[in-house]
Amino acid sequence: MDIVATLRQLIGDSGVLDATELSTRSAGALRQDALQGAALARPRTTDEVASVLRWCHQHRIGVVPCGGLTGLVHGADGSAEVVMLSLERMNAIESIDSRQRCATVQAGVILQVLQETLEQHQLIFPLDLGARGSATLGGNAATNAGGNRVIRYGMMRNMVLGLEAVLADGTIVSSMNKLIKNNAAYDLKQLFIGSEGTLGVITRLNLRLWEAPTTRNMALLGLPDFASVTALLKRMDRDLGGTLSAFEVMWQDFYQLVTTAPAEGRPPIAQDYPFYVLLEGQGADPDGDSGRFAAALETVMAEGLVVDGALSQSEADCDRFWSLRDDVAQVFRGGYPFIFDISLPLAEMENYIAGLRDSLEEKVPDHHLLVFGHLGDGNLHLAVQVPEAEGEQWRQTVESLVYEPLAAFRGSVSAEHGIGLEKRPWLGVSRNAEELALMRTLKSALDPVGILNPGKVLAP
Template sequence: MSLVTDLRRLIGDRGVLDAAALSERQAGVWRSDALEAAALARPTCTGEVSRIMEYCHQQGISVVPQGGRTGLVHGADASPEQVILSLERMNQIESIDSRQRVAVAQAGVPLETLHTALEPHALHFPLDLGARGSATLGGNAATNAGGNRVIRYGMMRESVLGLEVVLADGTVVNALNSLIKNNAGYDIKQWFIGSEGTLGIITRLSLRLREAPLTRDMALVAIPDFDAVIRLLKHMDSQLGGSLSAFEAMWPSFYRLITTPPALGRPPIGQDFPFYVLLESQGANPDSDRERLQQALESALEAGLVVDAAMSQSEQDCAGFWALRDDVEQVFVKGDALLFDIALPIGEMDRYTTELEVALANALPEADLFVFGHLGDGNLHLAIRVPAGNADSLRPQIEGLVYDPLHAFKGSVSAEHGIGIEKKNYLSISRSREEIDLMRGLKLALDPTGILNPGKIF
C-alpha cells in the first residue's frame, strides 16, 4: 500500500492530499512557490493526529507540522519524501468561560477568529500581529509569537495556560490546565511553546483572556534623537499608569516609505524628523483616558522629547495609524527584500543600526535599509531591499552583516519569528554551547528517531 493510501485509511479520503494536489498550494502567505511533500494530512481531531504520528513513527517517515504558513524563517518547509501535517481543519473554539476568563480552542483556529468570537463576551486575547487573519493559535504557540502589544501583555507564552500535545510516537499529552497559578511540578507546556514543532504537535490550547479595554487612544509622534526615544518610553509608561500597550518605533526611511505613493498612507506629520514613534494606550475610562494621553504628550513636548505629534480622535484614526505601521509590503515594491527580526538592549539600538547602515553602504551601495519595530520590548525589524532578482545571491553576505555584530551587543538573532531553517547557522550567536546541548537533549528525549520537523533550529 502507498503512503497516501495508508493515511487515507487512517483519517479518510478528504483528509489527505497527494503530491500532485499540493502543487496548487503556496508554500506560505508571503511566498509564491508551491508546497512540496509526499502527502499533506489534514486531521480533524486529536485522535487523528495521534494515529498519523503513530503510523509515521513506525514507518520512519518525517512529519512537518503547519499552521497558517505565515512564518518568515522557513520553519514549516518540507521536502518531497516528508508528510505535512496541517491543522487547518482543527479550527473550532471549544469553549469561552467568561467567569474563569479562559478559552479552549483547537490549534487551527486563526487568531482573528478568536478575537471576533470574544467580542460578545467583552473579553480580549491580547496577542495581535499583522498576519492575524491567517496565523493560527497553534502556530502562534509553536513559535511563541510576539506582535504589537508585548510591552504590556508579554509574548504568547504569557497567555497560554495549558496545551494538549501529540508526541512523535502518537502519545497524547493532555496538559490543558486552566489555572493561572499551578505550581505542581514541571510546567510541561513551556517545553512546546517556541519549539517550532520539533518536540510535539500542539493540538488544543487553553488560553488566558483579559477584560476587553473600553478605550483605545493613539498618537504618532516625531522625536529629535534616539536618546529622546528611550526617555519618551520611560516617560509615557510612567505617565499612563500601566495603560501603555504599544510603543512602535520607525526610522525615517521606513516612515517615508509607508507614507509616499505608491503606498496608500499619507503622512500625519512631516517626513523629515529623525525618529517616529506610534503610541497606543488602552484603558477603561472614556472620559479621562484620552485627556491623560494628551497631558502626557504635552509634558513630553515641554521636556523636548517630542517635536511634533498627531493624536487620534476616533477608532477610525487608530485603525489608520496601525495601517501605516503594518504596510510592510511596501519594501517589496521596487525590488526584493530580506526581512530580519532581531532583539537588542534598547540602549544599543542606535549604535547597531548606524553601524549596520555604514556597513551596508560600503559593501552593497545599491541596498536600502528600513528599520522599524516593537521598540518597547527590545525588538527591531530590518528590511533590506536589493535589486530584483538578487535576494538569494546576496543573502549570505547580508545575513553576516546583520547577525555577526549581535554577539558583541548581547542581542538575539530572533526576537519573535523563531529559528527555522533560515537562522539555525546563527543560533550560537545568541545561545551558549551548553544551552544548545540541553536543547538537543530535550529533542532526543521527546523525539528519539528525529521525525518531527527535522532540520529546523539545529
C-alpha cells in the same frame, strides 16, 4: 510503502491530499513556490493526529506540522519525503468562559476568528499581528508569537494556560490547565511553546482572556534623536500607569516609505524627523483617559523629548495610524528585500544601526535599509533591499552584516519569528555551545528518532 494509502486508512480519504494535490497550494505567505510533501494529512481529532504520528514514528517518516503557513523563516517547509500535517480541520472554538476568562480552542482556529468571536463577550485575546487573518492559534503557540501588544500582555507564552500536545511516538499529553497559577511540578507546556513543532504537535489550547479595554488613545510622534526615543519609552511606561499597550518605532526612511505614494498612507506629521513613535494607550475611563493621555504628551513635548505629534480623535484615526506601521508590504517594492527580526538591548541599538549602515554602505553598493519595530520590547524589524535582479546572491553578505554584530551583546537573531530553516545557520550568534547542547538533549529526549519537523531549529 504507500504513504498516502496508509494515511487514508488511518484518517479517511478526505483527510489526505497526495503529492500532486498538495502541490497546488502555496508554500506560504510571501512565497512564490508550492507546498511540497509526500502527503498532506488533515486530521479531524487529536486521536487522528496521534495515529498519524504513531505510524510515521514506526516507519521513521518525517512529519512537518503546519498552521496558517504565515511564518517567515521556512519553519514549515516540506519535502518529497515528509508528511505535512495540517490542523486546518481542527478549527473549533470549544468554549469561552467569561468568568474564568479562558477560551478552549483547537489548534487550527484562526487568530482573527477568535478575536472577533470574543467581541460579544467584552473580552479580548490580546495577541495581535499582521497575519491575524490566516495564522492559527496552534502556530502562534508553536512559534511563541509576539506582535503589537507584547509590552502590555507579553508574548503567546504568557497567554497559554494549558495545552494538549502529541509527542513524536503518538503519545497524547493532555495538559489542559485553566489556572493562572499551577506549580504542581514541571510546567510542561513551556516545552511546546516556541519550539516550532520540533518537540511535539500542539492540538488544543486553553487560552487566557482579558477584559476588553473600553478606551483607546493613540499618537504619532516625531522625535529628534534616539536618546529621546528610549527616554520617552520610560516616561510613557511610567506616566500611562498600566495602560500603555503599544510603543512602536519607525526610523525616518520607513516612515517616508509608508506615507508616500504609491503607498496609500499620507503623513499625519512632517516627514523629516529622525524617529517616529506610535504610541497607544488602552484603558477603561471614557471621561478621563484621553485627557490623561494628552497631558502626558504635553509634558514630554514641553521637555523637548517629542517635537511634533498627531493625536487620534477617533477610532478611525487609530486605525489609520496603525495602517502606516502595518504597511510592511511597501518594503517589497523598489528592491529585493531581506527581512530581519532582531532584538538587542536599548543601549546598543543606536550604535548597532549606525554600524550596520556603515557596513552595508561599504559591502553592498546598491541597497536601502528600512528600520521599524516593537521598540517597547527591544525588537527591531529591518528590511535591507538590494536590486531585484541580484536578489538572493546577496543573502550571505547581508545576513552576516546584520547578524554577526549581535553576538557582542547577546542580541537575538530572532525576536519573534523563530529559527526555522532560515536562521538556523545563525543560531550560534545568540546561543552558546552549552545552550545548544542542552537543546539537543531535549530534542533527543522527546523525539529520539527525529521525525518531528526534521532539520528545523537545530541542524540534524
